[in-house]
């Protein structure tokens with residue numbers, strides 16, 4: 210069973226004499242900075258000149274500095290900028306300004322696990338990864354609650370790295386909910402696997418394939434859209450609230466029988482074998498190398514693939530049909 214920490218296992222005193230530099234003021238950054246400050250922690254924010262978030266952080270009452278300055282002024286550095294820009298920012302502005310005994314904190318393990326950032330031996334390196342977007346981290350804290358998080362220690366120079374990480378998690382409100390102990394390896398590899406085969410990759414392809422096959426067979430795209438995409442939310446909501454069995458319980462008996470007998474032919478042994486291959490690519494670092502090189506090359510495939518997704522026929526139908534549903538707020542990404 211996983212080891213889970215709660216409020217009683219974490220002491221904010223470990224951060225009493227520390228100054229935390231939150232680098233980045235986006236989804237996670239703003240929530241961490243605000244929650245920590247409300248928990249009595251001394252927090253400053255590090256950004257780059259011209260950053261869109263600079264004013265926002267100042268408006269929220271924080272002292273904001275360029276990254277190198279913020280690191281110099283602090284002894285606890287929280288890396289909350291996009292994962293793809295972290296290595297360059299770290300090498301240029303952070304590495305040489307880290308003091309002995311500082312804590313370097315991440316909210317995702319990618320750059321440490323795949324050696325894109327190699328911190329000096331004289332700092333603690335920890336992970337506190339809330340299992341939710343930043344706005345929910347903030348909202349739950351304000352309601353006196355918290356979101357669950359993962360915690361891990363990569364390097365324990367002080368001998369107190371876990372105490373510091375748990376104190377930080379408490380400052381975020383996460384120990385109110387529970388903080389699960391993991392490793393950088395487990396957090397990174399499971400995160401990548403989940404988003405590739407299930408959450409983002411798997412689901413998107415399943416939706417498109419269902420839509421395409423119905424349209425190919427002569428059914429109307431509008432009708433296909435509802436079956437392939439729209440109704441997925443109703444199903445996912447049931448699964449989210451009550452588990453898969455609660456979903457089976459709620460759908461018709463015909464849906465139950467059809468789903469239970471046919472679903473296994475879709476996610477069959479061949480598909481599972483492919484999923485295992487994808488996990489291997491993650492574990493060996495093959496995926497990480499591909500993505501790092503893709504970024505170095507200016508993301509040629511990435512932008513091509515995004516363009517193809519944007520132009521998929523289901524997007525056109527969806528745009529029109531969502532107008533029929535006034536309760537859908539809609540997200541405009543054009």
Ligand code: NDP
Nearest residue numbers: 233234235236237256257260261262289290316317341342
């Ligand atoms: P965001 O993209 O929301 O935040 C980006 C922030 O970093 C902005 O303030 C941005 O400024 C700033 N920034 C961008 N480039 C630089 C730079 N070169 N120098 C200094 N600041 C810069 O990031 P997230 O909060 O989504 O992610 C941060 C970390 O949290 C990542 O490691 C991510 O994996 C992890 N994480 C994210 C979760 C999420 O739900 N979002 C959940 C759990 C973990 P500007 O406003 O100018 O763009």
Ligand code: MG
Nearest residue numbers: 400401403404
């Ligand atoms: Mg994830």
Ligand code: MG
Nearest residue numbers: 317400401404
């Ligand atoms: Mg991820």
